[in-house]
């Protein structure tokens with residue numbers, strides 16, 4: 545594979561058909577193109593962990609795409625030593641080209657086999673990503689399986705950087721993961737309260753990976769991101785790539801929230817009674833009617849409950865937002 549300037553993003557965007565399986569050898573390992581925007585790196589040294597880093601599952605969420613492209617370039621240039629197995633995924637090249645969140649259907653609702661219930665160009669992509677992740681984790685031998693799916697949000701946010709932690713079905717939370725959230729500069733973490741069909745939950749439930757969706761600020765077009773604001777994440781990923789170490793800081797500096805309600809758009813006239821510029825984590829008083837349609841009304845149950853990811857510009861049946869409630873670290877148990 546020739547990868548001019550080791551610029552995988554440019555290669556992916558400029559070559560719509562680039563599914564040939566070819567190999568690139570670099571100082572500390574080799575890289576194999578598995579499909580458009582999907583590249584697997586194997587170190588020469590014994591691998592410390594198997595790590596999936598994905599971005600651009602929504603095509604317009606460009607900051608983490610640029611970050612992963614830069615890290616990959618540094619590995620291929622020999623500036624970073626590879627000590628882990630690494631699968632880098634630029635999730636939705638076609639939507640990245642058009643600068644859209646998605647083309648036909650939201651790719652991040654199609655995992656865990658949910659693509660079977662949909663049609664559109666994302667269906668094949670979800671299958672391909674599931675297949676790539678499966679073959680990657682099935683060959684895992686030592687250390688941890690990790691998957692960080694990197695996003696940026698449509699709206700501004702009271703807490704700009706935050707994680708959505710997958711529902712664990714009662715399995716213990718790993719302290720290491722929450723310490724990592726603090727180290728990469730996250731200000732909040734949301735604990736999901738039920739299964740979803742997102743990419744990170746897919747890796748958690750089907751491959752036993754420690755996984756999370758990581759939100760890294762607001763969406764901007766390519767070239768307009770302030771990558772300096774991702775410095776802590778960049779540093780932590782370099783440490784993971786080079787030493788196989790998960791950075792840690794005091795998890796208690798991160799605000800802890802639980803999801804108390806998933807708002808579903810249940811009719812065409814479903815609306816949220818908030819302004820378009822209301823930020824993620826805006827809190828409401830008990831009794832406030834947050835959502836209404838001809839078939840339902842949702843009132844805030846407890847003062848302080850807040851909205852995250854409000855969005856009604858989607859088909860009936862899909863998630864129109866999360867209602868979250870702040871939790872205390874005192875009662876939170878990890879191993």
Ligand SMILES: O=C(O)CCC(=O)N[C@@H](CCC(=O)O)C(=O)O
Pocket residue numbers: 602652695696697698699708740742744757852853854855
């Ligand atoms: O800003 C928004 O409304 C959406 C940002 C985004 O794409 N978030 C992810 C979160 C996935 C998860 O819940 O783990 C999504 O909606 O797919």
Ligand SMILES: [Zn+2]
Pocket residue numbers: 601602605695696
């Ligand atoms: Zn996203």
